[in-house]
Amino acid sequence: MIRIYNKLSREEKSILVQRPQMSNEEIFPFIKQIFDEVKREGDKALKDFTQKFDGVVIDDVKVSQNEIQDAASFLPNDLKSSIQLAAGNIETFHRAQKKGTTQVETMPGVVCWQKDVPIDRVGLYIPGGTAPLFSTVLMLAIPAVIAGCKEIILCSPPQKEYQSIHPGILYTAELCGITKMYKVGGAHAIAAMTFGTESIPKVDKIFGPGNQYVTAAKQLSFQLGMAIDMPAGPSEVLVYADHTCRPAFVASDLLSQAEHGADSQVVFVTPDVGLANQIKLEVMTQLKSLPRKNIAEAALKNSFGMVIPSVEEAFEFINDYAPEHLIIASEYPEPYLISIRNAGSVFSGNYTPESAGDYASGTNHTLPTASAARSFSGVNVQSFMKTITFQHISQSGLQKLAKTITTMARAENLEAHARAVEIRLSSSNEKGL
C-alpha cells in the first residue's frame, strides 16, 4: 500500500512508525516451568526437553571433537571458501573497533582512567530450523574472540538429519575458534546458560536471535540478573529511494527482507508517487519467481510505501521509525547520511544491498529491531566487553579535593563519607607528605 505523508494526520503518522506489539505474557509461565526444571535436574532436563521438542535423543550434551572435525566434509568447497572470505571481512571491521584506555588527570594528583575489559564467559545462541544460520555464528563468535572473552560457548538445537548441530554451524564455529558447543536449543538452552548444568557452564551474558520462546527465555534470564545482547523482534528494512535510485534494485532489497518471515516488515520512502508506483510494480514482478513467494507475500501485507516530497520530513519520519536496516538508494547518498539519527545498520548507495551486510561486507547483522535502534546499538566488539573506571589520587591531590568532598557529603547527610577523607589528611596520620 502506498501512503501520501502530507495527507496523513499526526496520529496516523505515529501509528505507522509503530510495530505490532509482541507480548510474551501467555508463554511466560511455560518458560518459568522449563527454567525450574533445568535448574533442578540439570543435564537430565536438557536431554528430556531435546527429545520432546527436537525429536532427537542425545547421549552427550556436548558436541564431540569427532563431530566437529567431520562437519567440514558435509559442506561444499565453495561454501567453505565463502564463509572464510566473509569471516575475514568481519574480523577486519570488528578488530578496528577495539578502543584503547582513556586516561585524564582531572586535577593535579587526581588521575582517572577507563579501560575496556572482556566479559569472562559468554553464551552464543544459534537457532535451528529450516535454514542453518552459520552467518550468525560469524557475527557473534568473531567479536567475542576479538574482545578476548575467556570462555565462549555455543548452544544450538540438534537436527534430526545429523543427530547433532547442523554441520554448517559446527564448521563455522570451529573456524572462528569456538571449542565448546552444546546440542541444546530453545528456552532450555537459555536456562542452562543462566544456571549452569553438569555439562554447560553458567555464563555472564547471552547473545543471539531466536523464536518467541527463546526471546521470552532471554527476558526471564535478564530478570534473574543475566545480561543479554538486546531485545529481539521480527526483522525489517526501510529503503529511502530518491530519483537517482534503481527501482529494480530497491524492489530486490524489499523482497530479500520480506522472504525472512511472514512477520517481517518492509517499508520504502520516496519523494513522489510515480517512483513509488515503479518500485511497487517491480516488487510484484520479481516476487513471482521467488521460492519463498508465500512468505514474502505475507510479509508485504504488513508493509507500505510512503511518499514524502520533503527530504527533511522524510528523515524525520525515518528517524522516528528507527529501522533495523536502512538503505539509502541513491547515486549520491552522502548528503543524506548526516540526517540519520536512529538506525541499526545503514547501506549507502545503489550498489550496497542489505544482503552484503547480512553476510560479508564486515558489519554485524545482529541489530536492534522494532525501533529499539533509538537507544540500542547492534552487536559489536564492545558488546562483549564492559568498561571499568579507575582512579588514583595522591595525598596532595586528595588535599585539593577534600573541601569539595566533605562539603557535599555532609550536605547529603553522609558523615562517614566526609570522615574517610579527613582521617587521611589529619596530622596524626600523615606519613611525611
Next chain:
Amino acid sequence: MIRIYNKLSREEKSILVQRPQMSNEEIFPFIKQIFDEVKREGDKALKDFTQKFDGVVIDDVKVSQNEIQDAASFLPNDLKSSIQLAAGNIETFHRAQKKGTTQVETMPGVVCWQKDVPIDRVGLYIPGGTAPLFSTVLMLAIPAVIAGCKEIILCSPPQKEYQSIHPGILYTAELCGITKMYKVGGAHAIAAMTFGTESIPKVDKIFGPGNQYVTAAKQLSFQLGMAIDMPAGPSEVLVYADHTCRPAFVASDLLSQAEHGADSQVVFVTPDVGLANQIKLEVMTQLKSLPRKNIAEAALKNSFGMVIPSVEEAFEFINDYAPEHLIIASEYPEPYLISIRNAGSVFSGNYTPESAGDYASGTNHTLPTASAARSFSGVNVQSFMKTITFQHISQSGLQKLAKTITTMARAENLEAHARAVEIRLSSSNEKGL
C-alpha cells in the same frame, strides 16, 4: 565476621560471592496498576499519586522557571562552589570518553564505518528521601549533555518542605544545563517517561537509582521496550588491603559504605588474620561516633572480612564477587590492578577513598551492583549514545563480494538475498562500470 578462605569449602566460597536475591514479584501487580493509570489518565494520575505518596499537592507537574532561579538562594555558598568544582572534574573525565568514527575498507570498494550517535531523548530519575542526591544529578546530567542528547528531562519527587523538588537538585540540574524538570517521583514517574503525558515527554532511555518500587518500574518499562541504564541493587564495597595499607583508612571506607543503608554490603580481603583483626577493631572504634551508627551497624551484619594469603586466589575471589566499588588499599597498588577483571569502579592506593569517586574525582558513581559488574559497565558517555554502522560498496566492490554472498545466501535458503546482488551486476543493469 572474619573468614579464613583456605578453610572454606567450594560451596561456602560460592555462597559468599552471592548477594541476597531481591525479587520484585510481589510488587509487580501494584506497579502494573500504576502504569495503567498513568497511561490512561496522564497528568491527572501523576497529581493524584503525588498527593497520595508524597503528600504534596502540585498544580503544575513541570518545575517553573522561578522555582529553578530561586533554588540557588537556599544553598550555602561553599556547597555551591563544591558542586561547581566537582562538576568541572566530572566534565573533564567524561568529555575525554567521546570516541571518533572508526572506518575501515575491508576489501577494495567495501567501506564500513561505525559512528556514535546521541540518544535523542533521555530521562534522568533522582530519588527524594532524607538526603537530596544532587551528586547523582551531576553523574547523569553531565554525560547526557556531553553525549549531545537533544532532550534531557529530570524527574524527582517534590519535598513537603519546599512543595517542589529539593533546591539542591534544581540548582545542580540547572548548572548542568537541564531545563525540563518534573515534580514527580516513584513508579509513576517511570511510567510517565515510558508513555509520555500531557506535560512529560516519552523518552528513549531511563537512567537513575531508586527504591524497590522505582527499580521494579524500570524493569517493567524495560519489558515494554524501554532502554534502562542497568539493573539496580544495594550499594557495596570490597577493600583489598595488603600489609602496606592503613587499617584506620580501610575502616573509614568500610563505614562510609555501610552508612548508605542497612542493606549495603561491605567486604574486606587481607592476606593475614592479624591485619584483619586490626581493621575490625578500627571499624568498631570509628563506628561509635557516627551519626548514622544504627544504619552502619545493620549493614555490618551482612558483611565480612576474608583472609586469603595468596594474591592470586584473593583476586580470583574478588573477580568472582565483582564488586561495585573496589578499593586497593596499598602503598603499591599498581601490580594488583592488572588482575582486576570484574568491578564497577576501582580506587587505587591509600589516599583514594571511595567518597572521592562518589563526589568529585571525575569518575561516575552510577555503577553496577550485585555482581552485575561481570557484564555491565557503569554509566559513561557511551551510555547516552548508540553505535550505528554504515557501509558503502562500489559496483566493483560488490563484484568482488558477489560469489561469497550468493553462495552463503543460497546455503541458508534465502534466494531473494542472492538475487539482490545479482540484479545489480547483470549486464542489462550495468550503467557503464
